[in-house]
Amino acid sequence: MAAVTNAYTTASAKGIREDLTDKIYRVDVEDTPFMSNVGTTTCKNTLHEWQTRAISALNLSNAVPEGDEVARSASTPNVRLSNVCQISRKDATVSGTLEEVDKAGRDSEMAMQMAFRTIELRKDMEGILISNQAFANSATRNLRGFEAWLRTNTSFGATGADPADPTVTPGTTRTDGDQRAFTEVLLLDELQEVYTAGGSVSMALMGPGQKRTASSFTGRAASQVMVSKNEIRQATQLYDSDFGTVKLTPHRYIRSAGRSCLLVDPDNVKVGYLRKFVRFPLAKIGDAETRVILSEYTLEMSNEKAHGIIADLL
Numbered sequence: 001m002a003a004v005t006n007a008y009t010t011a012s013a014k015g016i017r018e019d020l021t022d023k024i025y026r027v028d029v030e031d032t033p034f035m036s037n038v039g040t041t042t043c044k045n046t047l048h049e050w051q052t053r054a055i056s057a058l059n060l061s062n063a064v065p066e067g068d069e070v071a072r073s074a075s076t077p078n079v080r081l082s083n084v085c086q087i088s089r090k091d092a093t094v095s096g097t098l099e100e101v102d103k104a105g106r107d108s109e110m111a112m113q114m115a116f117r118t119i120e121l122r123k124d125m126e127g128i129l130i131s132n133q134a135f136a137n138s139a140t141r142n143l144r145g146f147e148a149w150l151r152t153n154t155s156f157g158a159t160g161a162d163p164a165d166p167t168v169t170p171g172t173t174r175t176d177g178d179q180r181a182f183t184e185v186l187l188l189d190e191l192q193e194v195y196t197a198g199g200s201v202s203m204a205l206m207g208p209g210q211k212r213t214a215s216s217f218t219g220r221a222a223s224q225v226m227v228s229k230n231e232i233r234q235a236t237q238l239y240d241s242d243f244g245t246v247k248l249t250p251h252r253y254i255r256s257a258g259r260s261c262l263l264v265d266p267d268n269v270k271v272g273y274l275r276k277f278v279r280f281p282l283a284k285i286g287d288a289e290t291r292v293i294l295s296e297y298t299l300e301m302s303n304e305k306a307h308g309i310i311a312d313l314l
């Protein structure tokens with residue numbers, strides 16, 4: 001049908017106000033499961049150090065005759081470990097005009113930009129802390145990531161290898177091996193190994209594909225609950241093993257599309273801060289303002305025997 005003759009329409013009209021919603025929508029990931037569950041500590045230097053100690057093994061032959069002369073035992077010294085504080089930062093620059101004009105969805109452009117940069121920085125730190133990153137105490141300091149610490153309770157594919165002893169060769173990482181399927185047997189074997197070593201795993205970080213696999217493990221059957229006919233609960237969040245209850249946590253930043261499952265005892269690992277989310281402005285060089293947010297932090301692997309890794313997963 002034709003339009004009414006000489007009808008004045010929006011196509012030619014002037015002065016129509018824009019219809020811009022006063023909201024900003026985003027679906028970006030901002031969760032940081034590792035940092036949110038482990039403890040924190042304070043660093044006093046760029047090289048952060050701590051000590052570990054192992055007591056002697058169980059001696060079932062510990063019986064001596066009455067009046068026996070004591071053969072004095074040698075003492076075992078503590079092990080001194082270290083990690084460097086890495087600096088990670090984000091910045092935002094906003095012109096004076098943009099900060100002044102009337103904007104939709106926010107009053108201050110700088111405040112919004114800094115809020116987003118803070119989220120981005122936390123995501124970067126999360127990924128670095130759980131990574132296979134090597135220790136480097138140079139002009140640009142790199143902390144030793146979680147994967148690069150684990151040497152005791154480990155499972156890896158053929159051609160894979162554990163990192164070197166950090167007290168001898170600090171700058172090495174885990175060697176990737178042939179990838180294999182994630183199975184319940186692998187999970188139980190590593191939980192048993194950590195338990196035997198003295199750890200108490202309560203959180204397993206894994207890629208989304210491995211999380212789907214873990215939800216089908218038979219160990220979850222006893223934890224099923226009755227729901228209405230309109231609701232299906234497939235996912236498993238808690239795995240009740242012979243060695244304790246473990247929270248199965250999908251993680252978006254596990255490296256190489258989730259090739260590792262990290263078994264974490266939150267009481268035996270910490271994020272150490274020399275400077276914790278410091279914000280400051282840079283000197284102005286024109287009609288714009290720049291603000292920086294940075295963190296100087298490290299990973300304190302209180303005792304790597306408390307954790308485990310199932311590496312080289314498909």
